[in-house]
Amino acid sequence: MRISRRKLLAGAGVMGFGATGGPARAAPRAHLRLLETSDLHMFVRDWDYYRQRTDPTVGLDRLATVIAEARTAAPNTLLFDNGDIIQGNPLGDYLADKSRAGASAVHPMFRAMNLLNYDAATVGNHEFNYGLEFLETALRGVRFPFVCANLSRADGTEYLPPFKILTRDIVDEDGARHVLRIGVIGFTPPQIMIWDKTNLDGRVTCSDILASARKFVPDLRARCDVLVALSHSGISTSPINGIEENASFHLASVPGIDVIFTGHSHRVFPGPDYAGRNGVDAERGTLNGVPAVMPGFWGSHLGIIDLALAKDGERWIVDHFSVEAKPIYRRDGGKLNALTTPDPAIDAAIESEHTAVNAWVSEPIGRFAAPVHSYFVFAGYDPASAIVNAAQIWYARPLLQDTPHAGLPILSAAAPFKAGYTPDAFVDIAAGPVARRDAADLYIYPNTLAAVRVTGAMLREWLEHAARVFNRIDPVRVDTQALVDTHVPSYNFDVIAGVTYRIDLSQAARYDLNGRLVDPSARRIVDLRIDGIAIDDAREFVVVTNNYRADGGGSFPGLDGSRTILRAPDTNRDAVIKYIGAQMTSARPAASPWTFAVSGQPIKFWFDSAIAARAHLDDVRGLRATGDGLAGFGRYELDIG
Numbered sequence: 307m308r309i310s311r312r313k314l315l316a317g318a319g320v321m322g323f324g325a326t327g328g329p330a331r332a333a334p335r336a337h338l339r340l341l342e343t344s345d346l347h348m349f350v351r352d353w354d355y356y357r358q359r360t361d362p363t364v365g366l367d368r369l370a371t372v373i374a375e376a377r378t379a380a381p382n383t384l385l386f387d388n389g390d391i392i393q394g395n396p397l398g399d400y401l402a403d404k405s406r407a408g409a410s411a412v413h414p415m416f417r418a419m420n421l422l423n424y425d426a427a428t429v430g431n432h433e434f435n436y437g438l439e440f441l442e443t444a445l446r447g448v449r450f451p452f453v454c455a456n457l458s459r460a461d462g463t464e465y466l467p468p469f470k471i472l473t474r475d476i477v478d479e480d481g482a483r484h485v486l487r488i489g490v491i492g493f494t495p496p497q498i499m500i501w502d503k504t505n506l507d508g509r510v511t512c513s514d515i516l517a518s519a520r521k522f523v524p525d526l527r528a529r530c531d532v533l534v535a536l537s538h539s540g541i542s543t544s545p546i547n548g549i550e551e552n553a554s555f556h557l558a559s560v561p562g563i564d565v566i567f568t569g570h571s572h573r574v575f576p577g578p579d580y581a582g583r584n585g586v587d588a589e590r591g592t593l594n595g596v597p598a599v600m601p602g603f604w605g606s607h608l609g610i611i612d613l614a615l616a617k618d619g620e621r622w623i624v625d626h627f628s629v630e631a632k633p634i635y636r637r638d639g640g641k642l643n644a645l646t647t648p649d650p651a652i653d654a655a656i657e658s659e660h661t662a663v664n665a666w667v668s669e670p671i672g673r674f675a676a677p678v679h680s681y682f683v684f685a686g687y688d689p690a691s692a693i694v695n696a697a698q699i700w701y702a703r704p705l706l707q708d709t710p711h712a713g714l715p716i717l718s719a720a721a722p723f724k725a726g727y728t729p730d731a732f733v734d735i736a737a738g739p740v741a742r743r744d745a746a747d748l749y750i751y752p753n754t755l756a757a758v759r760v761t762g763a764m765l766r767e768w769l770e771h772a773a774r775v776f777n778r779i780d781p782v783r784v785d786t787q788a789l790v791d792t793h794v795p796s797y798n799f800d801v802i803a804g805v806t807y808r809i810d811l812s813q814a815a816r817y818d819l820n821g822r823l824v825d826p827s828a829r830r831i832v833d834l835r836i837d838g839i840a841i842d843d844a845r846e847f848v849v850v851t852n853n854y855r856a857d858g859g860g861s862f863p864g865l866d867g868s869r870t871i872l873r874a875p876d877t878n879r880d881a882v883i884k885y886i887g888a889q890m891t892s893a894r895p896a897a898s899p900w901t902f903a904v905s906g907q908p909i910k911f912w913f914d915s916a917i918a919a920r921a922h923l924d925d926v927r928g929l930r931a932t933g934d935g936l937a938g939f940g941r942y943e944l945d946i947g
Contacts, residue, residue: 335478366422391416411447421652434502487532501875681922695801720800733747750879756851757874762834785910786910811830
C-alpha cells in the first residue's frame with residue numbers, strides 16, 4: 307500500500323504542501339491548521355469611525371468569513387489572537403474613556419471573539435493603555451484563556467498564566483481520533499513598563515521575552531505535542547541587546563518551539579518587508595527555520611500555519627509545514643478589490659455600541675480659535691502641520707523625562723499629508739468646535755509616534771531632503787515660475803518646529819527622490835537657528851516624528867532606525883486628538899518655522915491648490931488667485947522679495 311503526501315493533505319482539504327510519494331507508514335499522520343489574528347485594535351467591524359463609512363480593508367467581521375473558510379477546509383483547526391485587541395479606534399476609546407462597558411457587560415470585541423470560538427490569546431502592549439482595572443474587567447467576559455509568560459504582579463505572582471496546555475481531539479488521515487496536546491505560551495514587549503509607566507509602575511513587572519522563554523519553554527515542551535508561541539513582538543535580526551522589543555526572530559532559536567505567531571509591527575510575514583535578512587525566509591515563512599506568520603493589522607490578514615504531523619511513538623512531530631498571511635482585500639493599481647464580505651453575526655453582536663460611537667465621534671473635543679487648513683503649505687502657511695508639531699512635542703516631552711535625552715532641545719517634524727493629491731484632498735476645519743473626525747484629517751495615517759536623536763549636521767541634511775519638493779528657481783527671470791516639483795509626495799516635505807530656517811530656491815536640490823546626494827555643493831537650507839542662535843553641527847537634538855520616518859521611510863539621510871530613542875505606544879493621530887482636548891480652545895497655530903530666502907530681485911511663483919482656497923487668500927501676504935489650474939484645481943501666484 308502506498309499513500310502520497312498529496313492524497314493525505316487533499317483528504318484534509320488543504321492545499322499548499324508538496325506532493326511526494328513514499329512508502330506507507332504504520333504510524334498515524336494528521337494535519338493541524340493553526341490560525342492567527344493580531345493587532346485587531348478594536349476593528350470589530352469594517353467601519354471607519356473618522357470618515358463615517360465602510361472600509362473593506364479592516365474588520366474582524368470580514369476576517370470572520372476567512373476564518374470560517376479556513377476551518378471548513380481543515381477539520382483540525384485552532385484559532386489564536388496575538389494581542390493589541392481592545393485599543394486602537396474610537397470604539398475602544400469610547401468604551402474606556404466613557405466607562406460604557408460596565409462591570410458585568412462583555413466587552414464588544416471579546417463578545418465577537420467569543421462567537422468565533424478562539425482557543426487562546428496573549429496580551430499586546432496596547433492592552434494596558436486604559437489601565438489594569440479596565441483590562442481586568444474586560445478579561446472577565448472572555449471564554450478562552452489568556453497567557454503571558456513575561457508579565458508578573460509586583461509581588462512576583464503571575465498576572466496571567468505563563469502558558470496553557472490545550473487538549474484537543476484530532477482526526478488523522480484515516481479518520482481515527484487522537485488526543486493532541488497543544489502548548490501555548492505568550493509574550494508581550496517589556497517596553498510596556500515605559501510606555502504605560504503611569505498605569506503599571508509598582509503594580510506589575512515585565513521581563514525580557516527571551517529570558518522568559520528559556521525559563522518556561524523546557525517544562526512546557528516536555529508536557530505537550532506541539533508548542534505554539536504567541537509573540538506580540540516584531541521581527542528584528544539585530545544583535546540581542548538584553549531586553550528586546552522585537553524578539554520574535556531570536557525567540558525562534560529557543561529550543562522546543564514549533565510555531566511562532568508574531569505581530570506588533572503591523573507588517574505582513576511572509577512577505578517582502580523582511581526579504582534579504584539572514585536567518586529569515588521571507589517566502590517560505592520561517593525564522594531560524596521555525597514557521598512563523600505576521601498577519602498585518604486591523605484584520606487585514608489571517609495568519610495560517612498548516613502542520614503535517616506524524617506520530618513517533620507516543621509523541622507527534624512536525625513533518626512538514628506551510629505558512630500564509632491571507633488578505634481580506636487586494637489592490638490592483640489604484641483599484642481596491644474586497645476579497646471577502648462581513649459576517650452579519652459579528653456586526654449584530656456590537657450593533658448598539660457601534661451606533662453609539664458613531665454619535666460620539668461627532669461630539670466636539672475642543673475648539674479652534676482660527677480656521678485650520680492645508681491649502682497653502684508650499685507657500686509657507688501650514689496651520690495643520692503646526693498643530694501636529696505642537697501635539698507631538700506636548701505628547702513626547704513627559705515620556706523623555708528621566709531619560710538620558712531629557713536635557714536636549716525637543717523639536718518636531720511633520721509633513722502635510724492632505725495637500726492636494728486630488729482637488730479635494732486638503733484639510734479644511736473651521737474655527738469653533740472640533741469633532742474627533744475633524745481632528746483625524748490632521749493626521750490621516752496610522753503611524754505610531756517615535757523620536758530620534760540627531761546632530762545639527764543631521765538636522766540640516768533632513769531639511770535639505772525635505773526641500774527637494776521645490777523646483778529650482780531662476781532669480782533673474784521676470785515671468786512666473788512653477789514652485790512645486792509634483793513628482794515629490796507632500797508626505798516627504800517635513801517641516802521641523804522648534805527651529806527657524808530659510809529655503810533658498812536659487813540652489814539646486816542637494817538630494818534626489820531616493821535620498822542620494824546628487825549635488826554636494828548645493829545648500830538650500832540657510833540661517834538654521836534655535837532661539838535666534840545659529841545651530842552648531844555637533845549640537846544634539848531630539849526630533850519627534852513617526853515610526854515610518856524614524857525607520858527610514860522616505861529615504862531621509864541618517865534615518866534608518868538606529869537613531870530612534872522613543873517608540874511610543876500611541877499613534878500620532880491619537881497624540882493630536884489628546885492635545886486638542888487638553889488645550890480646550892487651541893490658540894491660533896504657530897507661524898511656520900521656515901520662510902523663503904529672498905534677494906533684491908522680486909520673484910513670482912505659481913502653484914495649484916483647491917478652488918475653495920480662494921476664501922483664505924488673506925492668510926498669505928502677496929498671494930492671489932489667477933484662475934484655473936490643472937483639472938479641478940485653482941491656480942495661485944505668490945510674490946516674494
